[in-house]
Each structure stands twice: as C-alpha cells, then as structure tokens.
Amino acid sequence: MHITGTSAAEIADSIRGSIERGDARPGDALPSVRALADDLGVNRNTAVAAYRQLTQAGIVETRGRGGTRVAGRSPVAQEGFAQGSVLRDVGTGNPDPTRIPDPSAALARMGGRPVLYGEPVIDRGLEAWAQEWMSDVPAAERRITITSGAADAVERLLAQALTRDDAVALEDPCFLTSIHTVRLGGYRAVPVPVDAEGMTVDGLRTALDQGVRAVVATPRAQNPTGASLTERRARELRAVLAEHPYVLVIEDDHFSLLSQRPYHSLIGPAQRRWAVIRSVSKFLGPDMGVAVTASDPETADRLAMRLTPGTTWVSHLLQRLVYALVSDEKVMDAVASAGVHYADRNAAFAARLVGRGLIVEPADGLSLWVPLPAPARAVSEQLMRRGWLARSGDDFVIADLEASRRLRLTVHDLDDDDADQLADDLVASVAAARGQAAMREVG
Known part of the structure; x- marks a missing residue:
C-alpha cells in the first residue's frame, strides 16, 4: 500500500483510497504509527490522528499488539429481532406489541386541510x-x-x-x-x-x-x-x-x-x-x-x-x-398500564433468578441487565443450545470490561411457564460455561 500526505486528513484519505481500490484487504496490516510517521516525515501525533479518523469511521481497527489492520465489513449490532432465527429471542429490546395502542380509531377521526x-x-x-x-x-x-x-x-x-x-x-x-x-x-x-x-x-x-x-x-x-x-x-x-x-x-x-x-x-x-x-x-x-x-x-x-x-x-x-x-384518555391509561406491566414482569423475573442464586437488581426499562459469574458470550452460546437467543453485554461496551459478564434480557412478554424455563436454562448455562472455563484452566 502506497500512503501519502502530510496532514492527518490527507493521510487518512490516502489510506481510504488504497482500501477502496483494493490495494489493501480486510485483515491486512498497516504500518505502525512510528513507521508511518518516519516514512512520511510527519509528527507521530499526525499519524495517530489519521488512524483515529479511520478507526472512528470503521475503516480500520486496532488490535493492541496486533497493530492496526483494515477492518472487515461485519454487520454492527442493532436493536430488534434477529432475522431468520429459530431460537426464542429474548434480546430484542422491543416493547410488547399487545401493549402498543391501536391507532385505527385515531386515524379515522384525523382530518384537516393539507399542509403546504x-x-x-x-x-x-x-x-x-x-x-x-x-x-x-x-x-x-x-x-x-x-x-x-x-x-x-x-x-x-x-x-x-x-x-x-x-x-x-x-x-x-x-x-x-x-x-x-x-x-x-x-x-x-x-x-x-x-x-x-x-x-x-x-x-x-x-x-x-x-x-x-x-x-x-x-x-x-x-x-x-x-x-x-x-x-x-x-x-x-x-x-x-x-x-x-x-x-x-x-x-x-x-x-x-x-x-x-x-x-x-x-x-x-x-x-x-x-x-x-x-x-x-x-x-x-x-x-x-x-x-x-x-x-x-x-x-x-x-x-x-x-x-x-x-x-x-x-x-x-x-x-x-x-x-x-x-x-385520548383511554390511550394514556393504557400507556400507564404498560409501564406498570414492564416493571412488574422484570421484577418477577429478577426474583426468579435470585431464587436460583443469581443476584439481579430490577431497574427501569424494557429489559433486565443480568450480572453473571461467567463470560456472557460463553453463557449466551449455552443458551442457544437450549433454544434461547440472548444479547451479550459486549455489544454495548465502549471500554467497560465488566459488561462482558452481563446479559441484557427482554422478558416482559414471557408467560410464567416460559419465564421459569428461561431462568432454569440460564442457571444451567452459567454452570456449563463455568465448567468449560475450569477445564481450559486445567488443560
């Protein structure tokens, strides 16, 4: 890859152009900051700023001792249902569709002249x-x-x-x-x-x-x-x-x-x-x-x-x-009822987990933030084997490493039987993930 430029913007544009032309592919290593600065005759801070611009745009990624490499085109995490999954999705972050007011009556009485x-x-x-x-x-x-x-x-x-x-x-x-x-x-x-x-x-x-x-x-x-x-x-x-x-x-x-x-x-x-x-x-x-x-x-x-x-x-x-x-007074009453419903269902599921030895403090919102005694990715993989699709805390991380031991679960639409099953499966998944970790340490 041939990199040119004397300012951070020029250097970043040069690297971006090389990637767009196919001169560099996902996973290819870029020069170190020191090597790039020396080669172009610029201050190291200029090279750092160029790489930072590209990192923020998702064009390159830093891997610590692995250096800076061209980023792959991986999809970014999004809210909502996982498309095409046969698993029961408890990571959606969605409101309950049965709690969303029906707009039909409001649509029928809407009117007024066109806006110009x-x-x-x-x-x-x-x-x-x-x-x-x-x-x-x-x-x-x-x-x-x-x-x-x-x-x-x-x-x-x-x-x-x-x-x-x-x-x-x-x-x-x-x-x-x-x-x-x-x-x-x-x-x-x-x-x-x-x-x-x-x-x-x-x-x-x-x-x-x-x-x-x-x-x-x-x-x-x-x-x-x-x-x-x-x-x-x-x-x-x-x-x-x-x-x-x-x-x-x-x-x-x-x-x-x-x-x-x-x-x-x-x-x-x-x-x-x-x-x-x-x-x-x-x-x-x-x-x-x-x-x-x-x-x-x-x-x-x-x-x-x-x-x-x-x-x-x-x-x-x-x-x-x-x-x-x-x-509409009836709509707003339904909204207030929905808020109580979300809080009650989250609190009830948190109580299920506490009763099974997982300490969870119910807070506010559509989902629960569940601390785990094992890495969340490993636990979510075990949950998948039991038919559940959960969301790992890693998706929400900027720098907080503790989030890698959390799951965000959306459980307000589960009936009592499904909620009991998920709680049992979560406890079993934690035990399996901890067992795997212990075996790796022994090995």
Missing part, C-alpha cells in the same frame, strides 16, 4: 401538548422541535454543534444507536461509567477534563443497565457541568411516560447549550417516528437549520396521529 410549503413545521395541537409534556424540564426558556425519532434528534444536535474528531461523552455501557451515531459522525467517544444511580460523577469529570464538547446521557431507564438518575446524583452532575456551561448536554429521556422513576435532570441553570429528547416510540411503537426536543433557543435555531422546511420536516399527518393518540 412555508407553513409552520409543527402541528399546533402537538406543540401545545409537547410544551406541557416538557414542563418539568428545569429551564427558564425552552423551545420545541419535532424530529423523526430520538436517534434523528441526537444525530442532528451533534452535527450542528461539533466537527469531525470532536470528543463526545457517552455512558458506558451505552445504547447501541448512540455508539453508532458518534462513530459514524466521525466523533471521538469518551466513556463515562454508569452505576446504579446513573452516570458517575468522577467519570463525567474525567471526560470533561479530556475536552468533550458534548455529553449524551439518559436520565431514566438507561439502556442497557436500566439505571435512573437519583436526585443526589443529578445534583452532583449538575455541579460538575456548571463549570462547563458551553458543553452541549443532551438528555435522551426515551422511556418517559412508561418510566416508574422520577425525572431528575443533569441540566442546571448555568448550562447554556442543552436539549431534552422524548420519543413516542416506546409507548406508541417504534414505527411512530416522532420525537419532541426541548432546548435552549440558540440550540433550537441551529437544530431548525438541520431540518430544512420543504424537504425533511416530520409529516403533519404523523404529528396529528400522535396528538390524536396522546390526547
């Missing part, structure tokens, strides 16, 4: 409801923006505030979509550990000391851990962030109306750039691509620039449908 170019991009009814929904956001002044889901909002918020290679603080372990958004945007992920009370104070302080320009956090039902910010932890995080008022703070309150925990915010009065996102996808269904973002006026203006009217506004028909549903 140049008109307001937010439906009036939905905007009024959204203002009330966001009334607990602790800010003196807020503006409402509608986007095509929470992931769309996060991507556009980062794009309007950051440039390539800027650092973003992410929870670790982290929601899959956030990891992909940061990586594909060319930003640098800085992990912040999460414990039972949410993002840790020391972790956030360390990330800010590393120069992060944005923080993406989950105030409730953090995915995958289920952790929710306590009042004490939120207060401590606000104090740390107060020293960095121009860092963009994004809260993804994805579980919102389903959550059984109070909302405590990271956003304090000193924060100048902030956004709170609440999507309807967990309680009205993933196909209902609407999210409400409340933000400071400047961030709202910048976000609006990323939502050019006439090309990418969220359909008013969809907005009206959402408003018709959320303004």
Whole structure:
C-alpha cells in the first residue's frame, strides 16, 4: 500500500483510497504509527490522528499488539429481532406489541386541510401538548422541535454543534444507536461509567477534563443497565457541568411516560447549550417516528437549520396521529398500564433468578441487565443450545470490561411457564460455561 500526505486528513484519505481500490484487504496490516510517521516525515501525533479518523469511521481497527489492520465489513449490532432465527429471542429490546395502542380509531377521526410549503413545521395541537409534556424540564426558556425519532434528534444536535474528531461523552455501557451515531459522525467517544444511580460523577469529570464538547446521557431507564438518575446524583452532575456551561448536554429521556422513576435532570441553570429528547416510540411503537426536543433557543435555531422546511420536516399527518393518540384518555391509561406491566414482569423475573442464586437488581426499562459469574458470550452460546437467543453485554461496551459478564434480557412478554424455563436454562448455562472455563484452566 502506497500512503501519502502530510496532514492527518490527507493521510487518512490516502489510506481510504488504497482500501477502496483494493490495494489493501480486510485483515491486512498497516504500518505502525512510528513507521508511518518516519516514512512520511510527519509528527507521530499526525499519524495517530489519521488512524483515529479511520478507526472512528470503521475503516480500520486496532488490535493492541496486533497493530492496526483494515477492518472487515461485519454487520454492527442493532436493536430488534434477529432475522431468520429459530431460537426464542429474548434480546430484542422491543416493547410488547399487545401493549402498543391501536391507532385505527385515531386515524379515522384525523382530518384537516393539507399542509403546504412555508407553513409552520409543527402541528399546533402537538406543540401545545409537547410544551406541557416538557414542563418539568428545569429551564427558564425552552423551545420545541419535532424530529423523526430520538436517534434523528441526537444525530442532528451533534452535527450542528461539533466537527469531525470532536470528543463526545457517552455512558458506558451505552445504547447501541448512540455508539453508532458518534462513530459514524466521525466523533471521538469518551466513556463515562454508569452505576446504579446513573452516570458517575468522577467519570463525567474525567471526560470533561479530556475536552468533550458534548455529553449524551439518559436520565431514566438507561439502556442497557436500566439505571435512573437519583436526585443526589443529578445534583452532583449538575455541579460538575456548571463549570462547563458551553458543553452541549443532551438528555435522551426515551422511556418517559412508561418510566416508574422520577425525572431528575443533569441540566442546571448555568448550562447554556442543552436539549431534552422524548420519543413516542416506546409507548406508541417504534414505527411512530416522532420525537419532541426541548432546548435552549440558540440550540433550537441551529437544530431548525438541520431540518430544512420543504424537504425533511416530520409529516403533519404523523404529528396529528400522535396528538390524536396522546390526547385520548383511554390511550394514556393504557400507556400507564404498560409501564406498570414492564416493571412488574422484570421484577418477577429478577426474583426468579435470585431464587436460583443469581443476584439481579430490577431497574427501569424494557429489559433486565443480568450480572453473571461467567463470560456472557460463553453463557449466551449455552443458551442457544437450549433454544434461547440472548444479547451479550459486549455489544454495548465502549471500554467497560465488566459488561462482558452481563446479559441484557427482554422478558416482559414471557408467560410464567416460559419465564421459569428461561431462568432454569440460564442457571444451567452459567454452570456449563463455568465448567468449560475450569477445564481450559486445567488443560
């Protein structure tokens, strides 16, 4: 491979071009940082920056002592059902379809004249409801923006505030979509550990000391851990962030109306750039691509620039449908019931595991974060032999090695018999995985 360039961008483009031409194939080794810098006559930091750009774009991968190599085209982990699997999928992260309100009646009563170019991009009814929904956001002044889901909002918020290679603080372990958004945007992920009370104070302080320009956090039902910010932890995080008022703070309150925990915010009065996102996808269904973002006026203006009217506004028909549903008292009663159902089923399954010797603390959200006394990959392989498809904590890792001994299980749609069977099979799988590990040590 012939590499040229004197800046990080030029070097990265040269390597990318070689790979696209087929001069280098997946698995091929790249020169070491020292060798590349010496060959091109550049500073080592320039070579490091070039490799970092390519790593963040998923073009190359670092393997420690194995050096830097061209990455293969492996599929990235996604939420949802595994396509074509004959196994019972308990790693989906999906809401219960029987708990998603039927939109048929709301569709029948929807109406109104067509919306034309140049008109307001937010439906009036939905905007009024959204203002009330966001009334607990602790800010003196807020503006409402509608986007095509929470992931769309996060991507556009980062794009309007950051440039390539800027650092973003992410929870670790982290929601899959956030990891992909940061990586594909060319930003640098800085992990912040999460414990039972949410993002840790020391972790956030360390990330800010590393120069992060944005923080993406989950105030409730953090995915995958289920952790929710306590009042004490939120207060401590606000104090740390107060020293960095121009860092963009994004809260993804994805579980919102389903959550059984109070909302405590990271956003304090000193924060100048902030956004709170609440999507309807967990309680009205993933196909209902609407999210409400409340933000400071400047961030709202910048976000609006990323939502050019006439090309990418969220359909008013969809907005009206959402408003018709959320303004229906029976629908909202069903949403509240669904939230209780998820919490009860998760708690019941956690109790099953505790009764079998696996200690699990039920938290908030659609899934359970299950600690294991064996590597999660080995346990999930054993579960597959017993007919179950689980999700290993490795999928959610940025740097947290402890997550490799966790499973995220979505169990709220299992009846009691299936839940008992899964609990038994999980315990047996842990024992089998530990037995295999012991045999390898002896061998």
